[in-house]
Amino acid sequence: GDLDVNVPVQSKDEYGKVIQTFNDMTLRLREAEDARRRLVADVAHELRTPLSIMQLKLENAQQSGQSGSPEMLLRLHDEVIRLNLLVEDLHVLSLAEAGRLSLDRKTLDLTKKLEQIVDDVKMEAEENGLDIRFTSNARSVIVKADAGRLTQVFINLITNAIRYTPKGGNISVVIEDKVMDRDANYACVSIIDNGIGIPAEELPHLFDRFYRVEKARSRHTGGTGLGLSIAHQFVKAHGGFIRIASQHEQGSVFTVYLPIEGEQTGSTS
Numbered sequence: 001g002d003l004d005v006n007v008p009v010q011s012k013d014e015y016g017k018v019i020q021t022f023n024d025m026t027l028r029l030r031e032a033e034d035a036r037r038r039l040v041a042d043v044a045h046e047l048r049t050p051l052s053i054m055q056l057k058l059e060n061a062q063q064s065g066q067s068g069s070p071e072m073l074l075r076l077h078d079e080v081i082r083l084n085l086l087v088e089d090l091h092v093l094s095l096a097e098a099g100r101l102s103l104d105r106k107t108l109d110l111t112k113k114l115e116q117i118v119d120d121v122k123m124e125a126e127e128n129g130l131d132i133r134f135t136s137n138a139r140s141v142i143v144k145a146d147a148g149r150l151t152q153v154f155i156n157l158i159t160n161a162i163r164y165t166p167k168g169g170n171i172s173v174v175i176e177d178k179v180m181d182r183d184a185n186y187a188c189v190s191i192i193d194n195g196i197g198i199p200a201e202e203l204p205h206l207f208d209r210f211y212r213v214e215k216a217r218s219r220h221t222g223g224t225g226l227g228l229s230i231a232h233q234f235v236k237a238h239g240g241f242i243r244i245a246s247q248h249e250q251g252s253v254f255t256v257y258l259p260i261e262g263e264q265t266g267s268t269s
C-alpha cells in the first residue's frame with residue numbers, strides 16, 4: 001500500500017538516525033492504518049446482523065399489509081436497544097483507546113460502591129440460579145476514581161461471571177486493601193466464579209474488541225463482545241490494570257488493580 005516505504009539504513013551518523021526514525025514512524029503509521037481498517041470491518045460485521053433482522057421484520061409486516069404485531073414491535077425495540085448499546089460502547093471505547101476518555105475523579109469508597117453494585121445484581125444472579133457474595137477485609141478502601149466508569153467496569157465483569165456460570169454456581173466479589181505490585185500499592189477487586197472457565201490459549205486475546213471464546217454460544221447470551229475491552233481501557237485510564245486467571249471448565253478470576261488514594265500513577269484528566 002501507500003505506506004510500504006522502508007529506506008535502507010547504511011550510515012551510523014546523524015543521517016542514519018533520521019532514516020531510522022523515518023522507518024519507525026512508517027511502521028507505526030502502517031500499524032495504525034491496519035488497526036483502523038480492522039475496526040471498520042469489525043463494526044460493519046457487528047451491525048449487519050441486527051440490521052438485517054430489523055429490515056426483514058419490517059418488510060414482512062409491510063407485505064402482509066399489517067402494521068406489525070405487538071410482539072414483533074417488542075423484538076424490534078430490543079434490537080434497537082442492542083444497537084444503541086453497541087454504538088455507545090464503541091464510542092467510549094474509541095475515546096479511551098485514543099487517550100481521550102474523560103474521567104471525573106473523586107474520592108470514592110470502593111467497599112461501599114461494590115456493596116451497592118452486588119446488591120443491585122443480586123436479583124439477576126438469583127434468577128439465574130447463582131449465589132453471589134461480597135467480602136471485604138477492610139471497612140473502607142479509598143480510591144480517587146470516576147464512580148460511573150468504575151461501576152461499568154464491575155458491572156461488565158460481574159455480568160460476565162453470571163453469563164458464563166451454569167446454574168447452581170457461586171460468584172464472589174472480594175476486595176483487598178493495599179496490595180503491593182510493581183512498586184506501588186493497589187486496591188484489588190476480584191470477581192471469582194466457578195463457571196465454564198477460559199482455555200489458556202484464549203487468555204491473551206480476551207481484551208481484544210469483539211473477541212469471544214465460543215462465538216456461537218456467546219451470541220445467544222446477548223453481549224456485545226466489548227465488555228472486557230471497555231473494562232481493560234477504563235481501568236488503564238485510572239492507572240490500573242486487570243489480571244485474569246482461569247481454568248477451563250473450573251472457573252475464572254478477574255482481578256482489578258486500582259492505585260490507592262495519593263499513590264495513583266495514571267492520568268488525572
Ligand code: ADP
Pocket residue numbers: 156160161164165193195196197198206211212213214218222223224225226227228229251252
Ligand atoms: P461478551 O459480550 O461476549 O461477554 P466480553 O468482552 O465481555 O464480551 O467477553 C469476551 C469473551 O470472554 C466472552 O465472549 C467469553 O467467551 C469470555 N469470558 C468473559 N468473562 C468470562 C467468564 N467469567 N467466564 C468464562 N468466559 C468468560
